[in-house]
Amino acid sequence: MSKKILVILSEWGFWGEELVGPLEVLQSRNYKPVLCTPTGRRPRALPPSMDPGYKDPPLGKTVATPEMAEKVRRLDDPSNPYLANQRSLKAMLPERPYWSDLGELGYPDERGQMKMSYYPLRKWEGYCRARAQAQQALVEEFEALLLVGGSGPMIDLVNNYRVHDAILAFKQADKPIAAECYGVACLAKARNFDDPRSIIWGKHVTGHPQEYDYRDLAGVLDPETGAMLSREAGNPDRWVNFGPPFYTLEHILRDATGPEGGVHGSVGRPHSVIVDYPLITGRSTADSYTTGEKLVEVLEKGLRRYGW
Incomplete structure (x- = not known):
């Protein structure tokens, strides 16, 4: 039986090759990637990632070969059922409550019975029990976790507590966690609510360096329609131009890894992958x-260490 790998994708657009590459490698080794999005919507590839003529502004060159662009187009085609078979992270992990929440909300008690409570502390106790059960189910089903990059993760993955809880589940189980490009920001943000340090504190990572950052036109897909939100798409009232990304990923990673860790952008080198x-x-x-x-x-x- 194939071993499963949980693959989390943004609903606001992922970069095609960052899914295709790991998929081909994993499938060639008889692993079964299981796709998952935050709410269960079908993920879509960002149009530039399937355009062989698209020139990445900071790199000054095209980044999708004709062969890769065709692979991404075939994968993204609405008639292809592969991307329609995703799981919902919302259905897999409980929602983290507000400390100030006085509304009625149900969580399991010590015996697993659902109880309704107006008290924030009771809700947190129930949430922690439900989270522990869900995290155990995740690591029993899956051998590893993969977070795919692109601009979409900045919107619905990086500060998503369910994503953080999934990451924590694999870390606590001592199982591998892989992340690409802006997916790496999810690792920087993931931490237990009672520990202010990121899980990458003291670790070595790579990620999108500031030399690779856009100054303008960082865009995403509309998860409802799959259309690029831009004037060029004929939606002047829905224009989304973030300009530069929401944040400089390199700065976040350097702060999150701390003085004993390290960030290796390897600017000028064709490849940068770090295993810590x-x-x-x-x-x-x-x-x-x-x-x-x-x-x-x-x-x-x-393998426990590579690239640094």
């Missing part, structure tokens, strides 16, 4: 296949 177990991080699109390959090496050969 249980983390496998890939800098950008060109590192997609290597990220998948190193994940397999971690699973099959016990």
Whole structure:
């Protein structure tokens, strides 16, 4: 039986090769990638990631080969059922309550019976029990976690507490966690609510360096229609131009890794993948296949350190 890998994708657009590369590597080794999005919507590839003529502004070159662009187009085609078979993270993990929430909400008690409570502390106790059960179910079903990059994760993955709880589940179970490009920001943000330090504190990672950042036209897909939100798409009233990304990922990673950790952007080098177990991080699109390959090496050969 194929071992399962949980693959989390944004509903606001993922970069095509950053899914295709690891998928091909994992499937060639008889792993079964199981796709998951925050609410169960079908994920869509960002149009530039399937356009061989698209020139990445900060890199000054095209980043999708004609062969890769065709692979992404075939995968993204609405008639292809593969991307329609995703799971919902909302259905897999409980919602973190507000400390100030006085509304009635149900969570399991010590015996697993659902109880309604108006008291925030009772809700947190119930949430922690429900989370522990859900996290255990995740790590029993899946061998590893993969977070796919692109601009979409900035909206619905990076500060998503369910994503954080999924990451924490694999970390606590000492199972591999791989992330690419802006998916790496999810690792920086993931932490237990009673510990202010990120899970990457003291670790070595790579990620989108500031030299790779856009200054303008960072855009996403409308999850309802799958259309690019831009004037060019004929939606002047729905224009979304973030300009630069919401944040400089390199700065977040440097703060999150702390003085004993490190961020390796490897600017000027064609590839950058770092393994600091249980983390496998890939800098950008060109590192997609290597990220998948190193994940397999971690699973099959016990790789614990690579790239630094």
